[in-house]
Amino acid sequence: MEKNNVKKNIIWFIENFGDRVAKRVEQTPLTLSFVASIAVHETGYIWSNIRKSVSTEEEFLELCVGDKLGWDAGRSYFPAKKKTLLDAPNGPKMYKIARDVLKKAAAVNPKTFGSYFHDSDNILFGYGIFQYDLLFYNEGDSQYFLEKGWMDFDRCLEKAIEEMLLAAEFLGYDRDSNEKISNYDLALIGAIYNGGSKDYDPLRGLKQIRWIKWAQKYYGELIYQYMNIADAVIGGQNGNKRYLVNARSGLRLRAGPSVKFDVLKLVPFGTSLALLGYGGSGNAWAQVDLENDGVADGFVFSEFLREA
Template structure:
């Protein structure tokens, strides 16, 4: 597990050696800067650290008394990058996507599940539980709108059994899903995997769902990157080779809702009870992920 901390002082000097001298100050970083503890120097008063400064990794020494454990979300992002970063970077090589974009999507889609379980369960167990979205019509218009529409489709009865079992499994750990599961025997999950592939794709890729391929991070990642590529084509055409941070968010919006309206800025995609939109969350999580080494 990565040792992640935040700067609690107004600012913190990073030095080239573990002592205070006029000549060894490298730079300073602001309050809430994310810091990785690499080790202890001569004593626990000084730590060797790694951080991100101007988009680049930076190592040095800091006085440990000015640090505190990073918030839970930052710790979870550090875990996610440590577990899956190499696989993601290998898969997105040659694309305009970034590790931080994939992190932001995973946080937005299923952090409320894996972010509370990654330090309690095995990775395989966590991945199996990453299911969600129980909305029925009229709040849902995509297939399947409800249990009846799923059952009417080929192998729909088999899929419903899996989808209902998925809901009951995650309900053991997430109270909001328990309330849904207890409220009706007709409720079931529509989103599958840590990046949430929607059940509407059951029509053209039934084996992903019937064979529970979302249990595999590699399968989830491949599906996500393929959908991001399709979303990027819908948003920008087929010749786009680079993406700014803003453009990455627009691709994520198209990934979430199927299309993007640039005139609405980031106020697009799923809107939660607080009134905040999917695109706004992805922007926030993208910037946070970029700060975690």
């Protein structure tokens, strides 16, 4: 997704859902920028056509679906096969719902879903603006799918927030704290939210779990980039502050918030940059934007920055 489209989608999401999201995350360590970034990545690529085709929020949310793996893609979790779904409680009803929704989605976004719908008996596996996986149908949440709960934004949001908070707890954060997490660690939470914690490696930073082929980046890296754009849109903490490099020999710009990460370049003395957030041990590393476009370029040691 091009950066301009990302920004447009973030603006649209915040205008339509921002107040409800901000209220829900107020007493959590999550942020509006993070939740908006997850939504934009998961389904933002299909929003434009949906918005042109429907007139209500419920109709829009109904068509926020995805994950077109197909029955022969080797899916290892429920429902791995069509028969598995049909044999589940109310399985035939769920299968019909899934096919009907895919048919509607294909009519609105034919380039994305058209051929997939017409290919035998495919269904989609992700439902809602944040993509709640159909595997949860078999884990005590069948009513949510049978009732098409993803058409209700508050229900959809609650599912996503719970998954996000579980990922935050996995990384050692208190889900009941309202002390906000840095964008960098939120991006790690996003990676776990999307791909699970099984393969998480703390030494790999954002370069892990799920590779996004079209972007040639990992999921966490994209969420990290989107959050910085969202922060600039919202005008959040540190979003508009500019600083100068105050080290005579310059500052090393690193790929992550510690000396363990690769040096990307040397930022010369006196360079003006935007401060996007903090990360690393003691939040000693500043996440910076060198090109004033809301996108993070890397980290520098914050002690050698001064306000412009």
